[in-house]
Amino acid sequence: MKPISFLLLLTLSLLGQGCVREKVEIPAQVAGLAPVYFEGDWKAVQSEPPRPIGRLYKLYYKDGYIFAGESQQGIHIIDNSNPSMPEKVGFIRIIGNSDIAIRGNVLYANNLTDLLALDISEIANVRVLSRVENAFPGLAGGSLPEDYVGFFECPDPNMGVVIGWSEQIIREPQCWQ
Numbered sequence: 001m002k003p004i005s006f007l008l009l010l011t012l013s014l015l016g017q018g019c020v021r022e023k024v025e026i027p028a029q030v031a032g033l034a035p036v037y038f039e040g041d042w043k044a045v046q047s048e049p050p051r052p053i054g055r056l057y058k059l060y061y062k063d064g065y066i067f068a069g070e071s072q073q074g075i076h077i078i079d080n081s082n083p084s085m086p087e088k089v090g091f092i093r094i095i096g097n098s099d100i101a102i103r104g105n106v107l108y109a110n111n112l113t114d115l116l117a118l119d120i121s122e123i124a125n126v127r128v129l130s131r132v133e134n135a136f137p138g139l140a141g142g143s144l145p146e147d148y149v150g151f152f153e154c155p156d157p158n159m160g161v162v163i164g165w166s167e168q169i170i171r172e173p174q175c176w177q
Contacts, residue, residue: 026172026173026174027151027172027173028171028172029169029170029171029172030150030151030169030170030173031150031167031168031169031170032150032151032152032153032167032168032169032170032173033145033148033150033151033152033153033165033166033167033168033170034152034153034165034166034167034168034170035152035153035155035156035159035162035164035165036162036163036164036165036166037159037160037161037162037163038095038096038160038161038162038163039160042095042096042111042112042160042161043095043111043114043131044093044095045092045093045094045111045116045118045128046092046093047090047091047092047093047124047125047126048090048091048092048093049090049091050076050077050088050089050090050091051076051088051091053068053070053076053088054070054071054073055070055071056068056069056070056071057069057070057071057098057099058099058100060100060101060102060107061080062102062120064079064080064081065077065078065079065080065089065123066078066080066086067100067102067107067120069097069098069099069100069109070097071097071098071146072095072096072097072098072162072163072164073093073094073095073097073163074091074092074093074094074095074097075091075092075094075097075100075107075109076088076090076091077089077090077091077092077123077126089123089124090123090124090126092118092126094109094110094111094116095111095112095161095163096110096111096112096113096161096163097109097110097111098110102120105119105120105121106118106119106120106129107120107126110135110136111131112136112161113133113134113135113136113137114131114132114133114134114135114136115131115132115135115136116128116130116131117129117130117131144177145165145177148165148177149177150176150177151170151173151175151176152165152170152173152175152176152177153168153170153173153174153175154173154174154175
């Protein structure tokens with residue numbers, strides 16, 4: 001048998017095995033995750049007092065400040081002018097935020113599907129410069145639980161925007177990963 005024929009047969013046999021799917025038995029109830037929905041206007045961007053830091057995803061350092069993104073919640077602002085005693089000075093609430101970038105005095109962030117440009121030249125007075133609506137249409141359906149394997153309640157877009165997940169007993173779950 002020529003090497004090319006052997007490779008072709010091997011490839012075809014491996015492709016056939018890749019189509020086998022494991023059948024999942026759905027339990028009547030199981031410990032899993034349920035979506036937490038945001039109540040209110042998800043487009044409202046607000047400066048707020050400092051708050052405890054939860055799940056961080058990205059850090060930026062600019063002019064003595066650390067901008068620490070918190071998944072789906074917004075951005076913590078930390079004064080790091082004295083590195084031995086960093087001080088939380090504020091929080092910018094941006095619902096559905098999952099990425100940030102800074103160029104000059106403009107902080108770019110997503111607000112679910114929209115792209116925001118925020119003026120950060122005055123840390124105490126952060127303001128929205130512009131909004132590009134539906135710049136990220138793929139983020140419209142809400143997020144699925146990250147780094148999770150197991151059953152969860154399927155997000156319902158009619159219930160609002162998913163901003164987190166909580167552990168609960170799920171009855172007849174239809175979603176798993």
